[in-house]
Amino acid sequence: MKKTAEMGLFLALALILSYVESLLPLSFGIPGIKLGLPNLIVVLLLYQGDARQAGLVNFLRIMLSGFLFSNLYGILYALAGAVLSFMAMLLGKRTGWFSIVGVSVLGGVLHNIGQILVAMVVVETFYVGYYIPFLIAAGTVTGAVLGIVAMELVPYLRKVSLERGSEDTR
Amino acid sequence: MKIRKADIVLIVVCMLTAVLVFAVLLMHRHEGNVVRISSDGEVLAEIAFEVTGTQRYLIWRKDGSMTVESCGEDSPVPEQEAYNLLSVSDGVVRMEAADCRDQICVRHRAVSAAGESIICLPHKLVIEIMIGAGYEGLADEERMDNGITADDLQESTDEALDGVVE
Numbered sequence: 302m303k304k305t306a307e308m309g310l311f312l313a314l315a316l317i318l319s320y321v322e323s324l325l326p327l328s329f330g331i332p333g334i335k336l337g338l339p340n341l342i343v344v345l346l347l348y349q350g351d352a353r354q355a356g357l358v359n360f361l362r363i364m365l366s367g368f369l370f371s372n373l374y375g376i377l378y379a380l381a382g383a384v385l386s387f388m389a390m391l392l393g394k395r396t397g398w399f400s401i402v403g404v405s406v407l408g409g410v411l412h413n414i415g416q417i418l419v420a421m422v423v424v425e426t427f428y429v430g431y432y433i434p435f436l437i438a439a440g441t442v443t444g445a446v447l448g449i450v451a452m453e454l455v456p457y458l459r460k461v462s463l464e465r466g467s468e469d470t471r
Numbered sequence: 472m473k474i475r476k477a478d479i480v481l482i483v484v485c486m487l488t489a490v491l492v493f494a495v496l497l498m499h500r501h502e503g504n505v506v507r508i509s510s511d512g513e514v515l516a517e518i519a520f521e522v523t524g525t526q527r528y529l530i531w532r533k534d535g536s537m538t539v540e541s542c543g544e545d546s547p548v549p550e551q552e553a554y555n556l557l558s559v560s561d562g563v564v565r566m567e568a569a570d571c572r573d574q575i576c577v578r579h580r581a582v583s584a585a586g587e588s589i590i591c592l593p594h595k596l597v598i599e600i601m602i603g604a605g606y607e608g609l610a611d612e613e614r615m616d617n618g619i620t621a622d623d624l625q626e627s628t629d630e631a632l633d634g635v636v637e
Contacts, residue, residue, distance in 0.1 A: 374592070403478035410485055420592060431587055434493035441485040452472050 402448035409444025
């Protein structure tokens with residue numbers, strides 16, 4: 302029961318961040334590049350909870366934000382990006398080499414690559430090579446920044462969870 | 472939790488890859504002289520352009536099928552249909568206007584080199600720069616890369632221009 306409530310909270314946070322991102326008129330003139338604010342929540346949940354929780358919240362926030370702020374095509378792009386980036390983050394975490402920052406960078410880069418792959422299929426062109434350097438660079442920067450934010454947040458979240466835990470035992 | 476050495480290595484490797492790919496692309500850059508307009512994977516027109524002079528093309532759904540129309544300064548922008556207005560000026564191609572929701576294609580920087588493209592995802596429209604017949608230097612090699620022969624190109628350009636109203 303507590304788990305469900307926590308996941309609902311994380312999902313709500315991810316949706317708020319999706320909304321904030323949809324408000325920002327941020328465009329690099331390149332399809333596929335996003336700030337990836339909601340990914341902050343997914344990374345946090347990957348460390349705070351487990352892979353299943355993070356995956357579920359990730360999937361739900363894409364479906365919900367897709368229907369709220371975009372359309373079916375938007376969902377298709379977002380899903381492709383999210384699946385690739387989630388797999389990369391999961392693998393990155395499993396290796397144990399990286400901290401939350403490295404995992405977030407992997408997520409950012411692979412998210413952008415996934416989006417351009419779908420764009421390639423949808424518009425049936427292979428002339429997207431020119432975008433690749435920008436996609437990698439942008440994914441690295443946004444991933445690193447969000448990763449550092451996540452790293453700073455983790456101790457506070459731990460504290461909140463512990464306090465709540467002691468309340469439960471009372 | 473602290474940043475680990477592997478994180479820094481990852482970030483540096485990613486940035487280096489980006490710079491490297493960019494450098495390689497820059498070295499293989501050749502100015503194009505043909506613009507190909509395709510929608511949903513279907514080539515609508517391949518138009519050869521000169522390095523001087525301005526041309527504008529209106530791409531919209533006319534009577535149910537996507538059409539490319541050459542237009543002048545005062546472009547007749549359709550009010551109801553989805554449209555894209557492409558301008559070719561002094562060898563540089565850019566999307567002048569469009570009524571797509573994200574406006575990414577309009578904000579896209581102008582393109583001129585072979586292989587560069589402007590994509591309008593909401594309208595499933597792709598503008599590609601290519602190298603066609605009559606180009607000195609690496610034209611043949613480039614064409615082979617693209618899998619297009621001079622004859623193909625001539626043919627399709629002729630066909631495409633049949634539909635273009637001057």
